[in-house]
Amino acid sequence: MEQSGDIVLVGCGNMGFALLEGWLERAGIPASRIHVVEPAEPLRGRAAARGATVYADASNLPEALQPRAVIVAVKPQIVGSMLAAYRRFSGAAVFVSIAAGVPISTFEATLGETAVVRAMPNMPASIGMGVIAAFGNTHIDDVRAAYVTDLLAAVGSVHWLAEERLVDAATAISGSGPAYLFHFIECLTDAGIAVGLPAETAHALAKQTVGGAAALAATSTFSPAELRQQVTSPNGTTAAALEVLMADSDLADLVKRAAVAAHRRALELAVAN
Structure with a gap:
């Protein structure tokens, strides 16, 4: 500089x-x-x-x-x-x-x-x-x-x-986006506890899994869709989980609705200022 x-x-x-x-x-x-x-x-x-x-x-x-x-x-x-x-x-x-x-x-x-x-x-x-x-x-x-x-x-x-x-529009994705990921870590932690992990272990696994996956996505030459496919073995544990997450595009629709709500609020704040 x-x-x-x-x-x-x-x-x-x-x-x-x-x-x-x-x-x-x-x-x-x-x-x-x-x-x-x-x-x-x-x-x-x-x-x-x-x-x-x-x-x-x-x-x-x-x-x-x-x-x-x-x-x-x-x-x-x-x-x-x-x-x-x-x-x-x-x-x-x-x-x-x-x-x-x-x-x-x-x-x-x-x-x-x-x-x-x-x-x-x-x-x-x-x-x-x-x-x-x-x-x-x-x-x-x-x-x-x-x-x-x-x-x-x-x-x-x-x-x-x-x-x-x-x-x-960027505010709805990158500005508010970290909160979406933080909430996902909360949810993943609770899911870990629900399947029997100690709370401290579930929290550590959730944080490090999301952090590592995000770092991999940021540096990889593969698209997020390709990375998802690579970690998903046919009829394996990940495939079973994704069947739930991707059923009827529920997660994709939820994220889209969240971003639209954030964008709408950003526009309201812009008018107020």
Whole structure:
């Protein structure tokens, strides 16, 4: 990554802090280049402990500061009220929002003609294994897109979308998706207990099975369908289980309905913001 230019990180909650750590540990950005605005003292303190320069309020940012990027990582409901404080950076800096459901138009209404990227990271970003869906407005050129990709890649893989509306669709899959897997682990654990395994063993087997299978799917040249076929011996135990899971496409339909519900809610949040 090109390390020139300062970064203003607005908000240092879980996702903001994940970005901060990713920049320091994986992107090689010097802590001296990172300015964190965070009103909560404990969150501000942990950012300071990592070497970033911290501020309780945007009004405390140096007048001479000219950041290359302003990363907005605050709760969606406060984005509209806090943007005006950063208007002086518009035009020169690229604004990157990871506030769920907040459309680019909200930024443009306050900041005017400036480069804005709307991004949706997911929870595994906290360990550098996230998936980030991104869309940029018409002011995002190739240079800025590459720079933002580098910033976000510090916490996972970045996927640029052709239309902003697809960010809400991505939210239903990658944004909410980890919760689907966590619930599956819960269910698999309960199933293990039901067939006689000790609870602790069932939980460990469920976690490690899902984690290993996901890692294999991510690195294999085979499709998920092909991998499923490889592990399924005719008339074997896996075939018996899949007969239940795939009966009348029940599981496929359930997952699809879950994603549609998440997408619908993402659209409602976008309208609310």
